[in-house]
Amino acid sequence: MCGIVGFTGKQQAAPILLEGLSKLEYRGYDSAGLAVRDGENLAEVVKAKGRLSNLSEKIDGGNALKGTCGIGHTRWATHGEPSIKNAHPHVSGNCTGSGSGEVESEVVGVHNGIIENYQELKDKLSRHGYIFYSDTDTEVAVKLVDYYFKKYKMGPVDAIAKAMVRIRGSYALELMFKDYPGEIWVARKDSPMIIGIADGEAYVASDVPAILKHTRSVYYIGNLEFAKLTPGEAHFYNLDGYEVQKEAVEIKWDAEAAEKAGYEHFMIKEIHEQPKAVEDTLHSIVKDGKIEIGLSDEEIQAITQIYIVACGSAWHVGMQAQYVIEELADVPVRVELASEFRYRKMSLLPSSLVILISQSGETADTLAALRLAKEKGIKTLAVVNVVGSSIAREADTVLYTLAGPEISVATTKAYSAQLIAMDCLAVKFAQVRRGLETEKYIEELSSIPKKIEKILEEKERIQWFASKVANKKDIFFIGRGIDYAVGLEGSLKLKEVSYIHSEAYAAGELKHGTISLIEDGTLVIGVLTQGDLYEKTVSNMVECKSRGAYLMGLTTYGKYETEDQCDFTVYIPKADEHFVGSLAVIPLQLLGYYVSCAKGLDVDKPRNLAKSVTVE
Secondary structure, three states, X not given: OOEEEEEEOOOOHHHHHHHHXXXXXXXXXOEEEXXXXXXXXXXXXXXXXXXXXXHHHHOHHHOOOOOOEEEEEEEOOOOOOOOOOOOOOEEOOOOOOOXXXXXXXXXXXXXXXXXXXXXXXXXXXXXXXXXXXXXXXHHHHHHHHHHHHXXXXXXXXXXXXXXXXXXXXXXXXXXXXXXXXXXXXXEEEEOOOEEEXXXXXXXXXXXHHHOOOOOOEEEEOOOOEEEEEEOOEEEXXXXXXXXXXXXXEEOOXXXXXXXXXXOOOHHHHHHHOHHHHHXXXXXXXXXXXXXXXXXXXXXXXXXXXXXXXXXXHXXXXXXXXXXXXXXXXXXXXXXXXXXXXXXXXXOOOOOEEEEEEEOOOOOHHXXXXXXXXXXXXXXXXXXXXXXXXXXXXXXXXXXXXXXXXXXXXXXXXXXXXXXXXXHHHHHHHHHHHHOOOOHHHHHHHHOHHHHHHHHHHOHHHHHHHHHHHOXXXXXXXXXXXXXXXXXXXXXXXXXXXXXXXXXXXXXXXXXXXXXXXOOOOOEEEEEEOOHHHHHHHHHHHHHHHOOOOEEEEEEEOXXXXXXXXXXXXXXXXXOOOOOOHHHHHHXXXXXXXHHHHHOOOOOOOOOOOOOOOOOO
16 A cells, blocks of 8 residues: 655755656555655755646745755555655654644654554653654654664664664655654565666665656665665665665566556556466466476375465466465365465465465555465465566565556456466366366467457447446355355455445345345346356346346357346357456456446546555
8 A cells, every 4th residue: 555756966956756656646646745855955845735747836836845855755545544644754753743844853754554553652752742643653753763863873784773673553754854854764574565777866765667767776674674875876774774786677578568558547458468467477387388387296296185275366266266376286285365364374284375366465464365375384375476576585485477567556467367377277286186187277278368359359348338337336246166256356346436336146045145135127147167167157137136236247269158147248259168257357356447437437447445555
């Protein structure tokens, strides 16, 4: 949650900071602010409530704010309502925090994360004369650094290290000190942060797209580390204050990949990028006709239980993978919500494998689940899209997806890349454990990108249907087996971008309460790709129809009898039923997108949501 940027160099900072925040607005958009210094002058702070455009207008696109060193923030509220006083940056001085202008403060800062013991720290600081103007935990962190800076008089290194030891929770923190012009100090625990150096300038941000236009050479600051940025340089420190050396990582994808490229929204662009994301991910895992997942045959043979741990859409990937792995490889699989897994007191067999799925590699609950598994000595494998992310660094084995940057809050191509990666893993396990011949399965997986392209060629039918159902109040998705897992993702896509109440149910559960919600005009979408479950799910749909439901069926070409029961039918190409979920989800992504468009909503930035959930 929240987006942070920073710059120090030769150019004017404000336009660069605004540009970077525009790439991060998917991380939060209830307020925004900048703090910029011009040489040894005091930092000038400007804030605005609402979208980033309000801040940009306030400072004339950055032209009204002079200085070559600055930090910026776009907020997703956690502590304190969206308002000017709660907007970042925050300052250490006893000011109102409600306006713009120069601030007579030793420390100015922005923050992404949640400080769990902020009330305890706030009480301590209040006893030492600090006055608080906002309701945020971030102001507490800034004032805490100021307290140690003034108490020990040993400079930023000592002050930041002491503050980091006292703070409990998660943070990516950017600070500027009045006595150290041209410098930006950053600190990190469990929240994402990258640093880029190029041509005598330094950049810092929550995510790669914010700085990619300026440099592809980045550093990933480690957990419980902090750094000093000066023009063209970055120096890293551990909690003991000792400098540590780091190697830069080159970002392979280019800046154009993070632009709309003529599409109206990032979501529809990313839907269309799925064939490439799937193909690239497949080629990175399947080499010379062999599937490589980073585990030896001996390690795979020794595994007696798999736990798939994830959140949101990644959890839906796990739900589909559960069916495929168990059927092909005959190994028990449990799919766990990371937010539940990390707090459950459950026994984990030493011979287990915990698979963590996360697009960003920074999802807070998933990262905590990974650390829990490692504490218990359980082997871990991560499926992530971001090289160098926390989960990627800490897992025993990493299976990278090659989806490239995903900007829309509603995931599409990252989901599809994760799904193909997990399908490959299932086939590999089946080969090692059961002697499965993989050639036909690899061929089937390789056909998926072209089949997705065929579905996208017929998207106008979905667009037409979306315009007809955009005013529905309740929509239900039903299916069995893999179809149920597809329905879970379809329902999530619809609800998060259209704000229509939507639920997905295993079709056999309808009679156990849910069918009481069906009334005239309720839309019921049946996913019907599993041959041996087709008739049972159709029967459930007919039960809904007899109670007034309007039916949409999603099935494969050839099952034209579906039209006899459904009011609207969508067909997808035939595929191996283990992998058909990669195709069935595409029309449901399109449905969510076009319903949102029909309602005139902000597709890429749905209300109350942020792209990466990096706080609990």
